[in-house]
Amino acid sequence: MTMPAKRATRQRPNSAGRREQIVDAALKVMLAEGVYRTTTRRIAEAAQVNVATLHYHFHDKEEILLSVMDLLVRGYRAVLARQFAEPQPLETRIADLLWFIWGEIKRAPEEQLVLQEMTLYVLRQTGVEHLAADKDRIFLQLYSDSLRTAVDVGPDENGRIEQLANFIYTSFVGILNQWLATHDTDLLRAATATLILAAQDTARRLGLGC
Template structure:
């Protein structure tokens, strides 16, 4: 039987001087420029303008820094998503607009998208941090489910179907995103995304 590991919970550290935010911001910059695998705690400390001891006072290890970077990116993404989709829409319209919004986010910050993909692969190699990959997947799908669930023609009773629809959109678009990251073929991405919109709408026939 394979040994099971219990996800480690980080202990909160004092942050009165904003050091945690400073380190997290520096970590994202280093990860974008050098990749997640090469972003050592020493390089992150140097980019943040702190010594390694200070970094480890606020973060136990690289995996905890990755968790914090993920949390910041998700929080920022949620804010932009909520702002963009504040007006009422039917689900069919929202499906197309949501996928258009996702592409705009990727186009405006492709480095962040590449970092998120690298983070998933990185944490899967670290037994005590592997749960972070599943956490990231759940959080993004939940964001999409909340967005779609606020459509004007969707009710609370539709929540299970909305969850399935969100999973379908997310799983398919991850493949589209990975293809674009490899080829940077924007025309192909837009064509495939349009096909995904049609497929997603077919799962929820208009009434």
């Protein structure tokens, strides 16, 4: 799934995979230096292209951010699809999903910092504030899609799955932000275990699977 764009853009070229080269370089710069300190000039240097070439492929920094978000989301979606290819009941899926996501965060915490910075950055830029809502909606869908494929979830339960996914997602974002600030892993693990129990109880209250 790709990030939706709400502003009109003309079709951009992609000579010899140049767009992918620029996006990969942008992500590396953001991971190393942060979103706010990342400029189009710095991205061009990292991609080993000149600034004119960069702007031939992308209008501005915000369009590059959009593509970086899409790159990360596609990666996360592929990882989740591989991890949860086997059938599971919803109660087990809730627990395994949260522990797996925590493992991925622990593996690459700098990506989480970049995602947080992206949200704050676009909220401060006139005309592209919607990208923050787009990002939030797509990451929420990663949760709901993973829960929806549990073996005891029926096709008529999408609305309730969305409610459950929103509860889990918004709660876990708070836990994640606390961990990014404190790096208190014991506290995160305790809070995650509590969230799993609360989510499983919420699923039962919604009449889902478990």
